[in-house]
Amino acid sequence: MPDTFKAILVSRDEDKKQSVAVKDLTEADLMEGDVTVAVEATTVNYKDGLAITGKAPVVRRWPLVPGIDFAGTVTASDHPDWRRGDKVILNGWGVGETHYGAYSERARVKGDWLVPLPEGMSAHDAMAVGTAGYTAMLCVMALERHGIAPDRGPVVVTGAAGGVGSVAVAILSKLGYHVVASTGREAEKAYLTDLGAAEVIARDELTGPVKPLAKERWAGGVDAVGSTTLANVLSMTAYGGAVAACGLAGGMDLPSSVAPFILRGVSLLGIDSVMAPKEVRLEAWRRIATDLDVAKLKALSTTIGFDGILDAARAIVDGKIRGRVVVDME
Ligand code: NDP
Numbered sequence: 001m002p003d004t005f006k007a008i009l010v011s012r013d014e015d016k017k018q019s020v021a022v023k024d025l026t027e028a029d030l031m032e033g034d035v036t037v038a039v040e041a042t043t044v045n046y047k048d049g050l051a052i053t054g055k056a057p058v059v060r061r062w063p064l065v066p067g068i069d070f071a072g073t074v075t076a077s078d079h080p081d082w083r084r085g086d087k088v089i090l091n092g093w094g095v096g097e098t099h100y101g102a103y104s105e106r107a108r109v110k111g112d113w114l115v116p117l118p119e120g121m122s123a124h125d126a127m128a129v130g131t132a133g134y135t136a137m138l139c140v141m142a143l144e145r146h147g148i149a150p151d152r153g154p155v156v157v158t159g160a161a162g163g164v165g166s167v168a169v170a171i172l173s174k175l176g177y178h179v180v181a182s183t184g185r186e187a188e189k190a191y192l193t194d195l196g197a198a199e200v201i202a203r204d205e206l207t208g209p210v211k212p213l214a215k216e217r218w219a220g221g222v223d224a225v226g227s228t229t230l231a232n233v234l235s236m237t238a239y240g241g242a243v244a245a246c247g248l249a250g251g252m253d254l255p256s257s258v259a260p261f262i263l264r265g266v267s268l269l270g271i272d273s274v275m276a277p278k279e280v281r282l283e284a285w286r287r288i289a290t291d292l293d294v295a296k297l298k299a300l301s302t303t304i305g306f307d308g309i310l311d312a313a314r315a316i317v318d319g320k321i322r323g324r325v326v327v328d329m330e
Contacts, residue, residue, distance in 0.1 A: 181199070
């Protein structure tokens with residue numbers, strides 16, 4: 001292996017002005033950890049866009065290699081669970097926020113953070129799912145735990161043409177749900193229908209004034225948007241329903257009332273992927289391997305190289321990325 005490898009580094013000057021550059025690093029530059037991984041594929045998540053553009057304080061250590069998830073092969077390990085040659089996935093745990101991340105040909109992390117690449121899945125496939133897709137699966141699992149089965153009625157997915165949304169639409173439709181996909185991009189209607197959406201509605205239907213209770217439209221949903229959108233989704237959720245909230249693409253606020261909770265028994269299910277315990281991750285990846293169609297996975301992802309990361313990061317915060325972006329490192 002060459003002594004140096006490529007990585008993206010975000011830095012901050014004395015005036016706290018952020019800059020980003022591609023650098024050559026050596027393994028001595030990597031942070032502490034007991035497993036070193038040759039990164040084969042990564043992806044551009046919304047959070048990575050925020051980190052690279054500096055639009056929100058995702059980066060909490062300077063300088064930093066961003067990138068919150070990767071798949072690759074172990075090259076060295078002092079951890080009992082991992083050996084050289086093992087295929088692994090990493091999502092979250094502060095990687096790409098406080099620990100050097102995925103936008104590097106090599107990464108050194110804690111072995112406890114890794115999960116095995118599911119049988120039959122390539123590094124590329126795993127990153128077509130990525131943190132966005134794994135989070136979508138966590139949302140679906142939360143809805144199921146709450147008893148929101150397909151026979152309970154339709155489920156809504158907001159930010160449907162984005163990463164979390166696209167995978168949620170694909171998984172829910174494969175599981176037999178009647179999926180109502182909400183998007184701000186009229187042009188993506190066919191894409192969403194192909195992924196399995198039974199209905200596609202305009203984002204505007206969920207961004208108007210929020211009533212405490214509105215007409216019941218769905219049994220539950222997956223929300224990647226937050227703010228007024230989530231408030232409207234809650235007010236339109238049927239008696240006893242549940243909404244899994246995982247994102248803030250539309251804002252961090254929640255201009256809601258307690259009416260859906262106390263008058264309709266609606267539940268708001270909070271979803272965090274970053275610190276999710278290992279057994280939950282293993283279950284989510286096991287379910288992804290069985291409940292997500294490979295053909296749909298291919299349809300919802302586009303592939304770029306290392307050199308395309310910065311442009312994709314800027315595009316995702318502008319809401320211009322459709323589905324998932326996979327970065328092939330080789
Ligand atoms: P994407 O940018 O791929 O998708 C977000 C989608 O939200 C967009 O494609 C767009 O969908 C919609 N959207 C964007 N801006 C607005 C707006 N102003 N108002 C309404 N809708 C909007 O991001 P990801 O799918 O990767 O992530 C989605 C969210 O989930 C992010 O906030 C991210 O931080 C969060 N997230 C949280 C995780 C967790 O652990 N809780 C893990 C992973 C992601 P459309 O064009 O179809 O309307």
